Structures are given as structure tokens and as C-alpha cells.
Amino acid sequence: MARINDVGGMAGFPPIVEEPDEPRFHSDWEAHVFALNGALIRRGVYNLDEFRDAQERLPVQRYLAASYYERWFAAITTLLEEKGVATAEELAAPDDHGH
Amino acid sequence: MTTGTDRFAPGDRVRTRSLDPAGHTRLPRYARGAVGVIVEPAGSHPLADDRARGRVGSAQTVYHVRFAAADLFGAGDHTVTVELWEDYLTPVEEDAP
Amino acid sequence: MSGDHSSSVISAHVRQVEALLEQRGLLDDGEIDRRIDEFAAGGTPANGARVVARAWVDPGFAERLLADANAALGEVGLSMSGGLQEQRLKVVANSATEHHVVVCTLCSCYPIALLGPSPSWYKSEAYRSRVVRDPRGVLREFGVELPAETRLSVWDASAESRYMVLPRRPEGTDALSEAQLAGRVTRKGLIGTALV
Numbered sequence: 088m089a090r091i092n093d094v095g096g097m098a099g100f101p102p103i104v105e106e107p108d109e110p111r112f113h114s115d116w117e118a119h120v121f122a123l124n125g126a127l128i129r130r131g132v133y134n135l136d137e138f139r140d141a142q143e144r145l146p147v148q149r150y151l152a153a154s155y156y157e158r159w160f161a162a163i164t165t166l167l168e169e170k171g172v173a174t175a176e177e178l179a180a181p182d183d184h185g186h
Numbered sequence: 187m188t189t190g191t192d193r194f195a196p197g198d199r200v201r202t203r204s205l206d207p208a209g210h211t212r213l214p215r216y217a218r219g220a221v222g223v224i225v226e227p228a229g230s231h232p233l234a235d236d237r238a239r240g241r242v243g244s245a246q247t248v249y250h251v252r253f254a255a256a257d258l259f260g261a262g263d264h265t266v267t268v269e270l271w272e273d274y275l276t277p278v279e280e281d282a283p
Numbered sequence: 284m285s286g287d288h289s290s291s292v293i294s295a296h297v298r299q300v301e302a303l304l305e306q307r308g309l310l311d312d313g314e315i316d317r318r319i320d321e322f323a324a325g326g327t328p329a330n331g332a333r334v335v336a337r338a339w340v341d342p343g344f345a346e347r348l349l350a351d352a353n354a355a356l357g358e359v360g361l362s363m364s365g366g367l368q369e370q371r372l373k374v375v376a377n378s379a380t381e382h383h384v385v386v387c388t389l390c391s392c393y394p395i396a397l398l399g400p401s402p403s404w405y406k407s408e409a410y411r412s413r414v415v416r417d418p419r420g421v422l423r424e425f426g427v428e429l430p431a432e433t434r435l436s437v438w439d440a441s442a443e444s445r446y447m448v449l450p451r452r453p454e455g456t457d458a459l460s461e462a463q464l465a466g467r468v469t470r471k472g473l474i475g476t477a478l479v
Contacts, residue, residue: 089206089215094412095388095439096216096259103409103424111323111400116294122318123301126310136238139390140210155391155406160297173303180296212441214388216415228444229371248442250373259416264435266415269442 090143091150117156124163133166141165192247198224199278200251202270210238213274216258217251217266221278225250225267233271246272322400330361331397331447332468334374335479336461339452348374348449356397363445365396372397375438376449377475382433383448384422384475386414387440394445398473405474415439425476448472450479 094100112118128135141162142150150158164178194200204219212234228248236243251270255262304310337359338345348355352372356362363370372394375383387393388411393401404410414421418435422428429435438446450472456464471477 090210092389093215094408095214095386095415097408097412100407100409100412103404103407103413103421105404105425106402109402114290114294116290116297118319118322119297119301119315121322122315123297123304123310125318126314127304130309132309134237136210136234137240140238142390143210155403157293160293160300164300167300167304172307172309173300177303178300180292181299212389214439214441216388217439228373228442231443234442248444250444255416262416264418264437266437266439268439269444271442 091145091147092139092143112156120156120160120163124159127163127166132170132172137166138162141169192227193272194224194227194247194249194275194277196224196226199280200224200249200275201278202251203274203276207235209235211235213270214268217253217268217270220253220257222251222253222257222268225252228269231271233273235273248272249275251275325365325399326394326396327399328397328468328470328473329465330399331394331470331473332465334359334361334397334447335449335468335473336465338449339464340461345376345449349376352447361396363394363396370394371444372447373438373444374447374449375436377451379451380432380434381436382422382429382475383436383438383446384414384418385438385440385446385448386411388412388415389439389441392440392445394447397447398470402470422476425471427476427478448475453479 112121124138127133128138142158145153145158145161149161153161167173168175168178199221201221202218203213226249228250230245230247232243232245248269248271250267252265252267255264255266258266301310301315305312334348334356338348344355344358352374353363356372363372377383391401391406393405395401410421415437418437419429440446450468452464453467456467468479469477472479
């Protein structure tokens, strides 16, 4: 089914915003997510297409609310659970524990 | 089953698949069911749709396919060139004169 | 962007997952920092600019670049094999009659080796949704007004190739050295959302 990432030709998105002197990453964790993904793909835990697929399958509202690297991190944890590397509980955000 | 070995040549007219697959694909929605022209082959790779499902198919040719914007959106005088796997494409027979 | 609180939450979450993967033997000690350093030392738009300047001063190189960009990159000591796998590069040349612009409508594919990390606007839905449908309008948003007769050609990086635009050499630059010419080339010029 057509997915939320597939936006070519769609109407309704806001004006394009340029960020002058944009840094490579906006925070340290973004760089960590970037590096983590590369490490897992190189180890064959998942491939690049599975990674893209996992982002595309995020719930639409969550996808649109997430920043670029938040989507990456959500895809990484989804795949780690699906590949049996770790359980959902182990992968849950620190804040989620005890709720 | 396609063989994935340069089934099309530059200048060939092709129609893209119109069906909406259940999972990951690299045929953008805006370019589905449209007629375009092969620009050139661009290497050979296993289909991304299969790789996303954890399957590894045999490599097939990927092509640059050029579309007139008017054929995609009903308006526009530009072209859009999309890179598409052979599986997404069927030949368009030239109309009889 | 997320606020400070959500940023610190996700930051702790990422570290937790890293620690878990180290325990499982899927991440080596120090590997993340090493990869971040490697990435920082990798592609920058200066690489793409160097390729363009060479093409401007050497018509033979320009011809080879447009015919087989991967091979031509080797002549200037660059390659597209720094990432997960070697990628095919396609260079498209602007002319007096045609202007090219590059996008990835499905995700954010981009020639990092030659352009460095992509800017946020390139990854935005705003750019990706509109540039295939109305490139002239998008270029206007970037302050680029092209003559009505200039043909516009959009390239959607939907598969394995990556694209770079070869901008037109600016007028009045005959006296400039190759390095000075490279200094004129911008990242947006290499994507096609600016003239040089």
C-alpha cells in the first residue's frame, strides 16, 4: 500500500526552509544513531532496504511527528526486536520503564 | 518471470506497473501506470522489494526512465527521470500507423 | 526540533541500545565513535566542487565525467565506494537550454561522498513532494528564476544511482584558477537548486 514516505507530487506540505550553516548533526545522539545504523548493516543484522521498509511502516502520525533521525532510531529498534536481537522491553525508552 | 538482462534499450517506450504492492517498493506512486522512455540502463541489482522482505532475488537491470510531467501530473512542461527495476516495466507496443 | 527534555530522553535511549548491543557482541567498544570520526572526515561539497572545476577547465574530463562518472572520479582521486557499497554516479550537465535538479522522493538518497551530508531541506517532505511536480516553483522558492524557454529536468534517485549536477561555468571567470573556480561551486549548485 502507498506509504507515507512516498510523497512525490503530494500537496499540502509547508514551504521549504533552509537552515544557514547547518551542522552535520543537530545533537550528539543523531551522530550515534547514524553510526549505529551503519554498524548494524555492515554486520548483516539487517539490510538497507529492510531499514527503509521499517521507517515506512511506522504509524503515519508518529512518522510525521518524528524528526529525520528519530525515524531512523525507531526503525533500528523495530528491526532489532523483529530480528530477535532484543526484546521490546529491553528496547523500550528509559521513561517507559515502570509504566 | 523476467530474466533481468537488458530487456529494454534506450528509446524504448515502457509502461510502469500500476498495482499498489503490499510492502516496500521503489516505484514511486506518482510514476505508476505511466508511459515513459528508457534513457539508459544503470546497472544490475536484486529487486529492492525482495531485499526489504529478506529475500534475495537474482539481479536485474535498472533503468533511467524519462517521463513527461504532463503524463504524470496532467500539467507541467518539465521531465522527470526515475530509476526503475525491470520488474516494474512492460513494453509499450508502438501504435500501428 | 525536539526540545531539551525529549532530546535528553532519546539520548539516554540511544546509549541504552548501544550498551545492549555491546553486551550482545554486535557492537565493538569504541566503534560508534570511530564511525562518527570517519564520517566527519569523509565527503564534503568541496569534493563535488573540485570535480566541477576540473570539468570546466578540461573539456575531455567533462566528456568522460558525463559518460562514466565513476571512472572519471578516479582521475581526481575520488570514488563512490566509501559507503556501504560502491554506488553508480550519474552526472548531468546544465546548459543554456536545460537545467537539472536532483531529488529522492522516497527517502533521502544523495551522493554523500561528493556533497557531504545532505541538508535538512533536501530530506524534507516539502522539497521532495513539490520538486517533481513543480520544479520551476521550487526553484523560485530558492530564488532561482530561469528563462521560460529553459527546459527543466528532474532526477528522482529512486534506486541505486546517485546524481550530481554539473553547473554552467559563470561568465567572466576565464582568469580564475581551477582552485578558485572550485571555490565558486556551492552544494546547492551541485543539487540544482542554485546557479553558480
